[in-house]
Amino acid sequence: MTEIRTVPLMTVRLTFTVQTVGAIPSGNRRIGVVSGGTxxxxxxxxxxxxxxxxxxxxxxxxxxxxxxxxxxxxxxDAVIGMTYRGIRHGPSAVMERLNRDEPVDPSEYYFRTVATxxxxxxxxxxxxxxFALGIGHRSPGNIVYxxxxxx
Numbered sequence: 001m002t003e004i005r006t007v008p009l010m011t012v013r014l015t016f017t018v019q020t021v022g023a024i025p026s027g028n029r030r031i032g033v034v035s036g037g038t039x040x041x042x043x044x045x046x047x048x049x050x051x052x053x054x055x056x057x058x059x060x061x062x063x064x065x066x067x068x069x070x071x072x073x074x075x076x077d078a079v080i081g082m083t084y085r086g087i088r089h090g091p092s093a094v095m096e097r098l099n100r101d102e103p104v105d106p107s108e109y110y111f112r113t114v115a116t117x118x119x120x121x122x123x124x125x126x127x128x129x130x131f132a133l134g135i136g137h138r139s140p141g142n143i144v145y146x147x148x149x150x151x
Contacts, residue, residue, distance in 0.1 A: 006148035009132050010041030014143045027057040039072055046074040062095045064088040078121030086113035098138055106137035
């Protein structure tokens with residue numbers, strides 16, 4: 001195999017608030033508490049249930065390491081656990097604007113994720129066997145991910 005191929009999986013839109021724990025030995029801990037959202041793609045659509053969170057560490061070089069757990073509920077009531085790791089970085093001035101929840105053009109920073117899923121719903125069982133690559137961007141109070149199934 002000489003190339004990486006993907007197909008669109010879904011767009012996920014999250015609403016969140018930030019809780020700051022502060023400086024810990026590995027960096028600055030910030031928790032993005034998810035209050036809800038939506039997702040939609042060629043084979044899936046539904047809502048993001050409240051209660052998920054991103055336990056992010058912002059390192060001294062201003063790189064944010066993301067560690068996220070969410071619960072999705074499809075329009076036909078399948079429940080799906082979504083876990084992803086990610087990285088977000090950019091110039092210091094850009095990251096400071098993001099941290100103040102100001103609008104920033106997504107081309108000004110790098111924001112990528114790798115997701116896995118788990119579900120007991122037989123009609124969504126195919127999700128249990130894939131990786132999804134994501135490209136994210138933030139806007140005030142919101143995060144949007146374009147997710148692609150890695151073939």
